[in-house]
Amino acid sequence: METTRLDFYKSSPAAMKAMHGLEQHIAKSSVEKPLAELVRLRASQINGCAFCVDMHYADARKGGETERRLAAVTVWRETPFFSDRERAALEWTESLTLVAQTRVPDDVWNRVKPHFTPEEITDLSLLIGAINTWNRFSVGFRKMPV
Template sequence: MNNRLDFYKASPDAIKAMVGLEQRIGKSALEKSLVELVRLRASQINGCAFCMDMHSSDARKAGEDERRLATLGAWRETPFFTDRERAALAWTESLTLVSETHVPDAVWAQVEPHFSPEEITDLTLLVVAINGWNRFSIAFRKTPA
């Protein structure tokens, strides 16, 4: 598969805006391991090979356990994730599939006890950002190196 367009070169200002989101996420109180799990899970749902490759590698570099990475797609059926991580993953899936889920109250009830209002907002920004990156990479056929 060939890249359609180098979006970094095509519109540096658009990428600068995306990087601004990442800078805020980097300053948030969200744990690095949680951030990478969210990025990877959204990328799995969206089928973004470039982002899946990048974020599984980043998660490993941050010390993430291979077993958790291997079972992330079936996180509900494993004992490997904390309640906070489960809430974040449910939120991620619901927001990533927002046209199907409309983020039901049950998902809100799962996430709200585990995160402060600021953290929920930052978690939402994280999901928005990775879904944006997925769409850039998928639309323009960015593939792992």
């Protein structure tokens, strides 16, 4: 098992304060909490962030999410467990998380747009950007689940 490279909370408290400010905005945003946790979990899976996968799986369970749906997040396309809105959000999450490869094609945009208002799409995109940043801190500095 790898050891933590550095404690980013201690090394730059101002940066972490800014990230927590962003999270406070996201918590009050138009994206419902259960969906936000699915998005955080899926981005963290893609990015291979063990700390964040562990945390958001646990947070989703505390919020009432089922084991079955959480286990199926990695294969959401192949299961009947997710609503059209959730599927659109998960696809948007994957496309934005992998933006260097996907370039967020029009067909993805055309599938997300009917399920979200402009404000919701903006808030969802901010959420995806934030979890990707947390993933980069945690993966880059080897933050481990406890």
